[in-house]
Structure formats: C-alpha cells, structure tokens
Amino acid sequence: MENFVFHAPTEIYFGKGQIENLSKILGNYGKNVLLTYGGGSIKKNGLYDKVYEVLKDFNIVELAGVEPNPRIGTVRKGIELCRENNIDVILAVGGGSTIDCSKVVAAGYYYEGDAWDLVKDSSKITKALPLVTVLTLAATGSEMNKGAVISNPETNEKLGTTAKAMAPRASILDPEYTYTLPTIQTAAGTADIMSHVLENYFKVTETAFLQDKISEGILKTCIKYCPIALKEPSNYEARANLMWASSLALNGLCGSGKAGSWTCHPIEHELSAFYDITHGVGLAIVTPRWMRYILSEKTVDKFVDYAVNVWDLEMEEDKFALANKAIDKTERFFAECGIPMNLGKLGIDDSLLEKMSHAVVVHRDLQSAYVPLTEEDVLNILKMCL
C-alpha cells in the first residue's frame, strides 16, 4: 500500500426530509446565500420552492442555468454575484456540474486574477467561501470531495482542479430527489460512479486489498440497484444505495494508497470538451473498449478478480476467456441500462479523433496509468468506440 493522506471532512445529512436541517447548517456561516442550480428541474419537482420555504429568513441571490460540463463563464458570473452581494455561503442544489461550478466560484471569490487560472493551477487556491450542497443526482461524488471539473469552450479544454478549501462543509443527500430523473441520467450517473471505482481498481499498486474490497462492494451495489432504479424510479432502497455509492466512490476510499493516474476520465474529458456529450455516457462507451485494449498476460489476473468478485462469474481455467466475459458483462450492463454504446450514435465521427487523442496526452500523463498509453494507443481506443 502506498502512503496517502485521507481527508473527507464533509458532513453528510442522508435520508428523507434532511432538507429541514438546511437553515441550521447555513446559519453557521451567515445570512447571505448564493443559490446555484442547473436547468430548472428543481422547479418542476418542488425542491426549489422547498429551499425558499426553509430559508425564509435568508437573503438569497441566484446563479441559475449552470450547464452540464459547467463553463468558466458561468463561474466568472458567480464570482461577480458573490462580490456584489457580500455572499457568506454558497448553496449548490443539483448534480455534479452545479457543485463543481460552485466550488470554483467559492475559491474564485478570494482570487484576484481570472478564475480559469484556478482550474489550470490548483495551487493558486488557498481559501474559499463555505459551500453546502443539496444533491439531486447520484454520479460525480463532488458532494463529498474537493475536486471540480470546468470546461472552457474557447479553448476546447475540460480540466479538473482540486483543493481542500473547496470541499463542501455539508451535503444533504435525500434519495427522493432522484425519483424524477430522466432514465438516461440515472444510467449515466451510475456509469460515472462505476468509472470512478474502476479507475482506482485497475492500478499498479497490488497491495491495497481493503480498498479493492470496498471498490468491489460499490460496483456490486451499482450493478444491483441501477436496473431497479430504472424500472422503479421511486424505489427508495435503490436510490439510497446508488446515492451513497456516489459519495463513497470518489471521496478517497477507493483510491487512497494506490499509485498512478486514471485513463478513461482523461479520454472522456476530451470527448466532452469537443462534443459536450454527457460525461457518464462517454465513460460507459470508453471503459469496456479500454479494458479490451489493455487486457494482456500482465493484467489478466486483475480482470479475473473483477470477473469473480464483481460479476460473480465462476472461476475457469482459461483466464482470458473469463476476463473477456467480465468485459462483455460490463459493456452489456451499460447497454441494458439504455446508454448508447457507440460514438456514432452520439453523432461523433472520426474527424476529430486524432485531435482529441493528442489533447489527452497534452493534458494528462498516461505514462503512470495502470497500463501506460501513448497518443496512438488513445487513438486506437477511440476508434474502437466509433
């Protein structure tokens, strides 16, 4: 096991009706609140009204319309609103995009230069406004970690940034808020959770047994409950297990003590940066192809673990056959959840594959990945996704 620092200080209020604690939580920081949210689904499902009801004693300013793959322009707008209105605390109500955007707004409030600097260089983040979140989508894990991913459409860049100061102080996780999600969002969110786990499960460090057992448990949870949530959107048990899985998949539990960089996320980030596709859909498409590409004598034993411990496949003599069955299962699972499993289905052809492959290796070091990849490797994987 590698050395690590683990710190997940966010206080989680999990379950039905936890929104009733919101006024008490925000009251710790002040009365002036920046409320951030996305496209307005919270107006349809009543959450928006509920927030105003429990915060009737607060002064609320809104940053509405945070986009999926949140943009640096929206971050800049949020920072201005905070400064103009002496904001004490930011309340993000939404999924990972709204939360990520709010994190960089919170940090940008204390930074004199342009906010994009904070995305390019996280060491510039030293302080942030307190952030509280109300989660409406089980996916990114942003509700319980210190990372954020922001897109810059001018430069076709989608980059991650990380700082302790950006971790939410508290997050309200009420699984009922996910009942009204479009099915594709439930499926794509689950693919995102699974990818966070898989990126850490397949790493060079082989001695973090406990972390891998936790990873297998989170994957089994997604495999069990995503199909149930798709069939019965108001199944509380399914929604609750998926929601808590989202937070635990990326709060450090799976990755601490394991060395090396991720692979599918860097590849998908370029797909999203160039085509603005749903992050979880991109991950579902890339992941099984990447698995097939890196399967080798060196990696096959880990895939055997994956087959037996995650997919409950029976051990068999031909390790490669077993590994391929697990990869087939992965691909079929995403397809059966309703995710379009080819780039072509998203209207993406081969015209920008080389440009994206180049951008991957410019933005991220894939030499320390589980299986080191060159630009040509990335191109080959992207071609498999067409």
Add this chain to the structure above:
Amino acid sequence: MENFVFHAPTEIYFGKGQIENLSKILGNYGKNVLLTYGGGSIKKNGLYDKVYEVLKDFNIVELAGVEPNPRIGTVRKGIELCRENNIDVILAVGGGSTIDCSKVVAAGYYYEGDAWDLVKDSSKITKALPLVTVLTLAATGSEMNKGAVISNPETNEKLGTTAKAMAPRASILDPEYTYTLPTIQTAAGTADIMSHVLENYFKVTETAFLQDKISEGILKTCIKYCPIALKEPSNYEARANLMWASSLALNGLCGSGKAGSWTCHPIEHELSAFYDITHGVGLAIVTPRWMRYILSEKTVDKFVDYAVNVWDLEMEEDKFALANKAIDKTERFFAECGIPMNLGKLGIDDSLLEKMSHAVVVHRDLQSAYVPLTEEDVLNILKMCL
C-alpha cells in the same frame, strides 16, 4: 436504509515516515503539548524518542501510564496537567485506550464538574482541546471517530461516551509501529475490528446493501491479513491493511443507515469492568456464542450471507448447517489466532455471571438489538462462554 448523519473529519496521514508531518500538524494549534501514552512500549520501539526529535521546538508535558481499559482517575490527572500547563493540544501516542483517555481529557479541560459526568452524559461535552494521535495498534478505530470508553473501578462501570468535539483533528497511521506488538495484541485487536463490523452487519435494517458490502470487505481483510501478521510481524502489507481496516470499521461507514443497538460490546464491557480483561479477547469469546444463541428461522438468511460472502463457503440447501459452519469458522479463526476462547482460561468462573448480566441490561438497551435480549438471555450467553 435509515436516515443518518455521517461525519468523519479526522485527517489521516497513512504510511511509512508520516511522523515527519507531526510538527507541522501540531503547529496549527500551539506549542504546549500534553503527550499521553501507555505502559512504555513506545520507549522500547523508539517511537518515544522519535516524537521528541520531531517536536524539539515544542513544550511537552507527559501523562504516562494510561492503562488498558483507561480509568477515570487517569482522565482527571490529565485534565489537571492541561490546566496547570496551559496545554494547546493533546498528542496521544498509543492504541485505543490512550486515545480514548485523551479524548475525555480534552473535553474535561472545558468542563467545570467531575470528568465522570462526561462519560455518563455526553450531552455535557460541548468543546474539547484539539487532539492528534499517533496510532500503535490496529483495533478500536478511536483514531478516526468521536467515541471513547472509560472505566470506573470504584463503581465497576465501563461506559462509552461520544461527542463531535472529541474526534481527533489528525491521526498518523504508520503500520510499522505495529511490528513489535505482542501476538495476543495483534489477535485481540483484529477481533475488536471484526466485532465493530459484525455488530453493524447483524442489525434489523436489511436495506443498507452498500454498508454490508463494505462490512464484508473489511471482514475479509481481517481474515486474510491477521494470520499473516501473526506469522510475519513485519509484513507491511498485512499491517497496513489491518491498520486501515481498524479506522474504517468504526468511523461510521459500516453502521450508518442501520438501526438498532449493539450486543457483544455491551456484554464484553461488563466482563472488562469486572475482570479488567483485554477487550478484544472478551469480544472473541462472546461473539461466536452470541451468534449460536440468536441463530433462528428469522436470522438464518443473514448468516447465510455471512457464510458465503465473508467465509467463501459454498451455498448449500440446509441453511442452518451453512450458518453453523460460518459460526464454527468464526470461533476457529479466533482460536487459531491464539486467543483463549473460554472465560475459564482467563480465570473467570460463574460467580459473577448474574451480576454482570444484570449490569448489561442496566447500562444498555438490548431491546433494540438485532435480536432483543433479556437479562436471562445474556446470562445464557455468558454461561456458553465459560
């Protein structure tokens, strides 16, 4: 899944050489340090000297000789030392006993009445001195939670108390510090970890699938690595996995979202209160007997999960036979780790069993346990342990 609040804010510095960060960590709080430790094993293994070396710029006052099953008298002594020396931060170097004692010292510093009040009624704890720990034994999980257990030999009471303010600010977990443990401590510590998980695994709530998967992963980690650590005390991989298992077993991951009280801990606390035995040894003796006692048509399915998912036993038609095999495995595992598996071997006869059984139901509500138990039930279980 039941509603819950999860908060594990302790920053964990895990791995070889993390002690080098100690001065930076303590420096956040001040220069006057109360160093607490137990019987002096840290003097033998060099850790004591190392602490003084890295803290050469600090003023250190010592509370030495914290006993296993730490006593309220020692807590009172610690509080006095803090007040006399204007202590800014407490540094606990040791296992759960030293850390638990230090937690109540930290809280008692701000409390005007007698410290035993804080053990009897945790609502009296509102504030505490900052606490930092250096862990030397994988067992109680106290390094990453807000609980403490203190004994009062005058009243034969051993009681737990819990408060947010008592959670360590940071904990250094260097697995190498456990290389020199006596084998019985490694074994008893593992039994303690496993008991923390089992108390939560066997609960009335059946819909916390994710928590149960994490629990199974921690149990498998203990089962795999404790025998290795006993055979090869300096096996880093084994020590690292056990140490991280200790923290994750009782930081809320396994129990959040599951309703009801524990059973084996309340019973064992009376054994320790009356006979001052090693906590983990008592738990190893009680746990399999309790399992046999509560096995019924109502509980057998959970024991089947336990058999298949934790002990890798093959599913079979006779569920009770399978459940009993898992219980046999549990008992044999502790025995093979070198734990004396009968109270008689610890010099405990039947003379105080009734008194202890009565004390259990006075101190703890066992009506909300996985299987509700009366005083007579507890007596029956204790008789099985003789």
